[in-house]
Amino acid sequence: MKPQLKVHYFQHIAGEGFGSCYEYLKGMNAKISATEFFALPIDLALDIEALPHVDDVDLLIIMGGTMSVNDEANFPWLKIEKRWLRRYLAQGKPAIGLCLGGQLIANALGAAVSKSPHEELGWMSVRKTAHVPAHCFPLPDEFQVLQWHGESFEIPKGAIHLAENDGCRNQVYQIGQNVLGFQFHPEITPHALNLFLETDDACERYTGAYIQSEGELKSSSKSKFIQGNQILNQAIAYVLQRTVAGQLAECHKA
Template sequence: MHLHLLQHSPHHGPARIADWLDSMGHSHTVFHLYAGEAPPDLADCDALIALDGAMNIDDVATHPWLKRERKLIGRALDGNKPLLGIGMGARLIAAELGATVGRGTFAEVGWHEVTLAPESPFDLPEQFTAFMWHGDVFALPDDALPLGGSPVSPVQGFAWDAGRALGLLCHIEVTRAGVAELLDCEERPKGSDASPHVQAREAILADTSRFDRLAPLLDRLLSQWLRSTPA
């Protein structure tokens, strides 16, 4: 399969997703929308991934490419190709499905527990620790199933159209080097200063094994997601 990846920030890259795609024999192209690259043609890929980013999904005045990207995501939802969104990418998908997207009660930054929803169509652990980097959240779209939630953000993900479209608020694709770069180069999500659910840089990076444990989790999720659409 060939996948198109939409990148919204220099510090929110594919991370371990790129390695997984290579290891599984899939090819991929990354489109750096923040650097002026145009959104791709959906016909040229077998699946689409929209990565995280710091901007508001409605800020088309500052980021005019967002309008084209939202149309691209809408076409992907109307088609039959797998679609994955992470962070901002998930918020874009949720918005295109008519769900409310806005500021959460508290920002979440660092490592937090996610409890799998009983209705989740994905075979994942009942509880797992994921990396969080968000102030904005989304409601569960109509006709979607919840993947799971944290105490602060009850909807940490959703699956739509039998799992063909998947949105993740949390991050299971990150590496230690990528998170260190994010912490050094990006402002914390809005609301971080007043949130009790934001961890310090030292605490986030202290345990390397936390990053290592994400690899099999990502493998399970991506494998099931790409199998969700019949050939």
């Protein structure tokens, strides 16, 4: 019998949940669990052992959030989350980071996260970088996705830079064949975007050439969400290749 895929996700704010990939993973009969850091008391001294055991996670998905990865003083659980990430990644296990999640993976591995040269908010074009090795995650040459960030990550040491745009050079990176970090939000759905608009005042705070108005975002057609959602589903399949192959091999042994 094929083992059930165990998917865990880290959620940092109440309005930023699992998004589009929930249905995709349920279609794979995945067992889905979560750590809701936003529900923890701010002053709680979280112990790393309170997080799932690394062996109990087949795929980790790290969601976005309004805080900075550098704000460990106000969000002390960030330090524990990054320690756990290093432990998890050291075992070569599959992980996908979305916006803050991509920043957290990069920062946990020693890469800087700092104020982006341009804040980005809205539907923006992203392009695949030149000379990406053939074995890497296959992105379209150009695609449009939702951006919602004021900070950005440096590419971690040993990672491959996969995508960029004019507002923010570092949009996607890959580590090995099991880790993908995104600066944008491929998981966004119409419902999730409405929650963003209700719970985050970025539309008022952000300024510059790469900002769309709240009115523009509220009128987003459903077709705008499709390409990002497809990229995320493909990313999940890509980072799971070795895990699924290993599980199948174990089944055949049995």
